Amino acid sequence: AIRMTQSPSSFSASTGDRVTITCRASQGISSYLAWYQQKPGKAPKLLIYAASTLQSGVPSRFSGSGSGTDFTLTISCLQSEDFATYYCQQYYSYRLTFGGGTKVEIK
Amino acid sequence: EVQLVESGGGLVQPGGSLRLSCAASGFTFSSYSMNWVRQAPGKGLEWVSYISSSSSTIYYADSVKGRFTISRDNAKNSLYLQMNSLRAEDTAVYYCARGGSGSSWGQGTLVTVSS
Numbered sequence: 001a002i003r004m005t006q007s008p009s010s011f012s013a014s015t016g017d018r019v020t021i022t023c024r025a026s027q028g029i030s031s032y033l034a035w036y037q038q039k040p041g042k043a044p045k046l047l048i049y050a051a052s053t054l055q056s057g058v059p060s061r062f063s064g065s066g067s068g069t070d071f072t073l074t075i076s077c078l079q080s081e082d083f084a085t086y087y088c089q090q091y092y093s094y095r096l097t098f099g100g101g102t103k104v105e106i107k
Numbered sequence: 108e109v110q111l112v113e114s115g116g117g118l119v120q121p122g123g124s125l126r127l128s129c130a131a132s133g134f135t136f137s138s139y140s141m142n143w144v145r146q147a148p149g150k151g152l153e154w155v156s157y158i159s160s161s162s163s164t165i166y167y168a169d170s171v172k173g174r175f176t177i178s179r180d181n182a183k184n185s186l187y188l189q190m191n192s193l194r195a196e197d198t199a200v201y202y203c204a205r206g207g208s209g210s211s212w213g214q215g216t217l218v219t220v221s222s
Contacts, residue, residue, distance in 0.1 A: 044209065091208055
């Protein structure tokens with residue numbers, strides 16, 4: 001199975017900060033990578049697919065980059081509604097795998 | 108509007124069975140592969156099973172292989188997960204998700220395996 005490693009696992013930030021979350025795949029996955037946001041008690045919400053394509057309706061402060069094995073999710077100006085847990089997920093293989101998650105907390 | 112609605116969760120004893128359903132609407136269900144993904148309490152996301160649009164290709168996570176069966180009925184716009192020989196470690200919220208990139212998810216249904 002393809003392993004997805006996210007870092008950091010959690011961190012504190014302030015509204016207005018620029019934040020970056022990284023995700024590394026154990027093998028090359030081209031651009032078959034998605035990023036999700038999840039809030040407590042809610043289903044994950046797709047933010048980005050194909051590594052860098054913004055899902056319809058997602059604010060432009062979210063962006064994704066990378067290909068192969070190394071990927072990043074950037075939030076350019078953190079808003080109060082962005083405090084949540086973020087997951088990366090590869091779909092290069094039908095056997096989907098997820099990163100362990102990054103919890104973004106209020107400083 | 109794309110909508111996925113799971114049902115069928117509940118409390119079951121170890122060794123018991125449950126059948127989850129996922130009702131799809133707002134899109135051409137028969138054109139999309141589907142997945143079941145679960146999330147144990149306080150834990151991350153874990154893929155459970157995949158089914159192609161025509162049901163011709165099916166995959167399972169090693170943790171559920173031989174115990175769970177995924178199926179779909181394109182005429183009824185529905186996805187299913189038959190879960191047998193349930194264990195405590197199967198306790199989780201189960202989500203159905205559309206396609207590999209998970210463009211839509213249901214709200215989830217909680218399965219609790221406990222005596």
